[in-house]
Amino acid sequence: MKKLIGIVLTFVIIQLLISTNIINSYLQATLATICINIILAVSLNLITGFTGQFSLGHAGFMSIGAYTCAIIVMRIPTVPGFLLGLLAGAVMAALVGILVGLPTLRLRGDYLAIATLGMAEIIKVIFTNLEITNGAAGLSGIPRFVNWAWLFVFTVGTIWLITNFLKSSHGRACISIREDEIAAEAMGINTTKYKVTAFTIGAFCAGIAGALYASYFYFLKPGTFGFLKSIDVLVIVVLGGMGSISGSILAAILLALISTLLQAFPELRMVIYSLLLIVIMIFRPQGLMGSREISLSVFSKLRGLLPSKKGRE
Amino acid sequence: MALLSIKKLTKTFGGLTAVSNVNMELEQGELVGLIGPNGAGKTTVFNLLTGVYVPTGGSIILNVDGRQKSLYGLKPYAICKAGIARTFQNIRLFKDLTVFDNVRIAMHQNVKYGLLSSFLHLSSYRKEEGKLKEESLEFLQIMKLDGKKDELARNLPYGEQRHLEIARALATKPALLLLDEPAAGMNPAETAQLTELIEWIRKQFRLTILLIEHDMSLVMKICERIYVLDYGMLIADGTPDEIKSNKRVIEAYLGEDVSNA
Numbered sequence: 238m239k240k241l242i243g244i245v246l247t248f249v250i251i252q253l254l255i256s257t258n259i260i261n262s263y264l265q266a267t268l269a270t271i272c273i274n275i276i277l278a279v280s281l282n283l284i285t286g287f288t289g290q291f292s293l294g295h296a297g298f299m300s301i302g303a304y305t306c307a308i309i310v311m312r313i314p315t316v317p318g319f320l321l322g323l324l325a326g327a328v329m330a331a332l333v334g335i336l337v338g339l340p341t342l343r344l345r346g347d348y349l350a351i352a353t354l355g356m357a358e359i360i361k362v363i364f365t366n367l368e369i370t371n372g373a374a375g376l377s378g379i380p381r382f383v384n385w386a387w388l389f390v391f392t393v394g395t396i397w398l399i400t401n402f403l404k405s406s407h408g409r410a411c412i413s414i415r416e417d418e419i420a421a422e423a424m425g426i427n428t429t430k431y432k433v434t435a436f437t438i439g440a441f442c443a444g445i446a447g448a449l450y451a452s453y454f455y456f457l458k459p460g461t462f463g464f465l466k467s468i469d470v471l472v473i474v475v476l477g478g479m480g481s482i483s484g485s486i487l488a489a490i491l492l493a494l495i496s497t498l499l500q501a502f503p504e505l506r507m508v509i510y511s512l513l514l515i516v517i518m519i520f521r522p523q524g525l526m527g528s529r530e531i532s533l534s535v536f537s538k539l540r541g542l543l544p545s546k547k548g549r550e
Numbered sequence: 551m552a553l554l555s556i557k558k559l560t561k562t563f564g565g566l567t568a569v570s571n572v573n574m575e576l577e578q579g580e581l582v583g584l585i586g587p588n589g590a591g592k593t594t595v596f597n598l599l600t601g602v603y604v605p606t607g608g609s610i611i612l613n614v615d616g617r618q619k620s621l622y623g624l625k626p627y628a629i630c631k632a633g634i635a636r637t638f639q640n641i642r643l644f645k646d647l648t649v650f651d652n653v654r655i656a657m658h659q660n661v662k663y664g665l666l667s668s669f670l671h672l673s674s675y676r677k678e679e680g681k682l683k684e685e686s687l688e689f690l691q692i693m694k695l696d697g698k699k700d701e702l703a704r705n706l707p708y709g710e711q712r713h714l715e716i717a718r719a720l721a722t723k724p725a726l727l728l729l730d731e732p733a734a735g736m737n738p739a740e741t742a743q744l745t746e747l748i749e750w751i752r753k754q755f756r757l758t759i760l761l762i763e764h765d766m767s768l769v770m771k772i773c774e775r776i777y778v779l780d781y782g783m784l785i786a787d788g789t790p791d792e793i794k795s796n797k798r799v800i801e802a803y804l805g806e807d808v809s810n811a
Contacts, residue, residue, distance in 0.1 A: 398669045405668030405675060406654070406661040406682065409647075413655045416644035423600055423638075425630035425659035425722050434665070528646065 248389050255385055264497070265385065269453045271493045272388040273446045276395045278473040278485040280442030283399055285471070286479035286528075287408070288435040289415030290342060291350040295470045297357030298440040300462035301333055302326035302447025304370050307379045307457055314380040323448040330444025331437045333360070338436040342429065357467055364459040375458025376451075383453040391449060395442050400482055402438065411435045415480075476517060478524030483531040488524075551613050553578045553758050554599075554726055559608035561591075561598055568594045570782040572608070576726065581752055581759045583773035585766075585793075587802055591782040592762045593639055596728050600636050601626040614725045631659055635724035637715040639731045639762070645704040649695055649714055652703050653686040656721035686721060692751070693717040709740050716747075720755065727751075729761040733768050741765055745772055770794070778802065 251268070254260045260268065281295045302323075309322035341352040364370045402408045410431045413421040422428050451457055473492060477484030495513060499506040517525070552575040559572040569591045576582055584592050597603045599610060601624050610621040614633045621629050635656075644652050661682065663674040690696040693713040698706065703714060712732060719727055732748070733741045745768050752759055763769045769776065770790045778786040778793060780802040786793060793799055 401671050402665075402668050405671075406658050406663075406679070407665060407668045409651060409655050410658050412647065412651075413644050416647060417642050419602065419626075420638065420642040420644065421655070422626040423602075423630060423636055423642075424656040424718060425627050426655070427625070427627045 244393055248386075251389075252385065266454075267493055267497045268385060269383075269388055269449075271490055272392040273450050273453075274470065274473060274489040274493065275392050275486050276442055276446040276449070277470045278477065278489050279396055279399055279482055280439040280446070281470050282474045282477075282479070282482065282485045283403070283411070283442075284435050284439040286474055286481070286485075287403060287415060288411040288432060289418075290432055290436065291346055292353045292436070292439070293350045293464070293467050293471065294337070294353030294357035295439070295443050296462040296464070296466035297353075297360040298330040298334060298443035299447035299450070299466065300360055300364060300457075300459070301330040302444030303451040303457055303462070304364055304376070304447075305329045305444070306448035307376050307451040308369060310380050310382070310452060311376070311378075316382055319380070319382040319452055322452075323445060326448040326451075327441045327444035330447070331441035334437040334440025335433060338433040338440075342432040342436060354464065354467070357462075357464070361459050361462055364462075370457075370459070373459060375456065377456045379451055379455040379457065381452055381455045383449050388449060388453070391445060395445065396482065396486070399438070399442070403482070407431070407434070412480075472514065476514065476524055478526035478528060480528035481524065481526035481530055484524055484526030484529075487526065487531075491525075551618070552576055553580075553613055554760075555609075555611050555613070556599075557609045557611075559595070559598060559610065560606045561594055561603055562606045568782050569598065572779070572782075572784050574777055574784070574787075576758050576760060579752075579756060579758055581748075581772055581774050582761075583769040583776040583790075584760060584762045584779060585764070585769060585776060586779035590779040590802075592779055593730060594782075595779070596636060596730055596762065599629075599728060600634060601629040612726070627659075630722055630724075633723075633725035634728065635719035635722045635726075636728040637712075637719050637730055637732060639734065641711050641715055643703040643711060643714060643718070646702060648700050649690065649703055649706065650686060650699040652714055652718050653689050653721045654682055656718045657682055657686060659722065689717045689721050692720070692754070693747075708735060712736070712744075713747075716751070720751065724757065726758045726760065729759060729763075731762055731764065733763055733765045736765075738767075741768055744768070748772060 251260065255265065277295060277299060281292065284290050284292050303326065305326035306319070306322035309325055310319045313321065337353070337356045341349055344352055365373050370376060403412070410426045411434070413424070413426055414428050414431060418428055473488045474485055476492065477488030495510060499509055502509070554576040556572060556574040559569055560567070561569040572595065584595065586592050594603065598605050599621070601621070604623055612619050612621055612632055612634065619632050621632065624632070644655060661678055663678045667675045687696055687699070690699055693716060695710060695714060695717060698710070703711065706714060716732070733744055736744060748759065749772055751757065773790060775787065776790055776793045777784055778799050785798045785802060786796045788796070
């Protein structure tokens with residue numbers, strides 16, 4: 238219940254800031270980036286941080302969602318059309334996830350990373366050469382349905398579903414693979430099945446993020462979804478903490494804010510950004526949150542530290 | 551028919567024969583020891599039984615409640631489902647998870663709700679998770695770990711980590727339990743305690759137990775029968791007393807008697 242109030246309050250406050258134009262259209266784009274990055278990071282965290290499968294192909298899944306949704310919504314430019322596109326995009330990404338996951342998830346660690354990297358590149362090349370995606374020039378004029386409210390609902394929804402999943406027996410099965418694959422298998426966990434499951438759920442969510450991206454920024458080109466995009470998402474996951482959902486959320490917000498603040502110094506922007514990453518990694522190698530989660534009880538503990546009114550009297 | 555019958559089990563790694571033509575039979579409810587000098591192939595036998603390695607030849611038949619099942623070529627998780635659970639020589643707990651989660655994960659194969667329910671936490675989720683919690687706490691109580699259920703497995707003292715491994719194995723509800731050196735690294739008092747515990751869980755859960763152990767005080771005390779392995783071959787089997795006086799066993803452990811040579 239407390240959580241629900243917190244979520245509604247967050248939404249209302251930001252909505253108010255938007256309608257009073259304190260968050261102007263430039264900042265609104267940052268807000269959209271934050272939401273999309275949260276979805277991407279939380280879903281990659283499920284694959285990499287919780288299940289322990291090092292994937293570098295998240296941008297590939299995102300682009301499948303983005304292009305599928307764009308192609309559909311350009312032919313049916315209505316809200317139901319967009320929702321259909323979003324669903325189709327997510328399902329397409331999940332299908333590709335299964336297809337790629339079945340053979341590659343037999344690989345471990347760095348080998349899997351290279352295989353998924355290759356997959357994302359293949360997807361990029363396909364989109365560059367297809368007629369329907371308008372090749373390297375990309376798609377423009379995608380009908381824009383996504384606004385702050387849509388982004389918020391999908392972001393919260395994704396977080397909610399993935400957190401629920403992780404608290405279930407199926408989620409614990411995924412986590413046991415990260416902890417010790419041989420022991421997990423010996424305790425009756427079908428590790429291949431759960432690796433593919435985590436990979437597919439992750440791909441599905443990345444597809445949603447892609448669809449939201451397509452409709453919010455109404456322009457797509459294959460280059461957007463290259464290797465660097467996958468790395469961006471991975472940086473958020475590692476920085477926030479492998480195996481911490483709240484860490485991913487925090488890091489997505491923090492990095493977007495830093496990046497926005499540094500717009501004032503365009504020459505030094507990437508230098509400062511990279512330096513910050515290096516410094517954080519030196520002092521917090523386990524990421525901002527480690528594998529812990531922020532919970533509301535943190536706030537009540539903080540309150541306990543403050544001298545209470547009764548104590549003073 | 552025996553609970554487990556192994557016939558002509560063989561495993562070669564390249565040119566090396568780790569296990570050669572091993573025949574074993576375990577009757578329902580037996581407590582059997584598997585001993586042998588270092589490198590004799592004991593753990594390899596365990597790994598063959600649990601599907602970590604695929605045998606080069608031979609057959610493994612498990613017979614639970616009158617249903618026979620060949621375990622040849624099955625994946626470890628399927629073998630676990632068929633009714634064989636194990637502990638590991640070099641403890642393999644889920645170290646960064648709580649004691650409670652370690653046991654809960656082992657019970658996953660009996661969980662009856664699907665993915666949809668795990669996303670939406672439907673009523674089947676709540677019912678099953680409640681049951682899961684209750685049952686796993688029972689296993690922790692048996693191993694006297696219920697007071698530490700929220701501690702991370704890595705923070706437990708060594709002896710309790712071994713206990714947690716047994717609790718986790720029991721949670722898969724096996725018919726046959728394989729213990730790989732359960733007393734390794736324990737002092738005599740702890741070993742005596744463990745000996746009692748193993749006997750007790752065997753009765754309580756009507757288990758058949760096969761154990762690898764170097765601590766002869768434990769093996770000779772609780773095992774009804776013992777198989778002796780040397781260089782991958784079975785050199786003897788029998789009751790503890792028979793094994794103690796078996797010439798080939800003594801030779802395998804201590805070397806040949808020089809005066810007779």
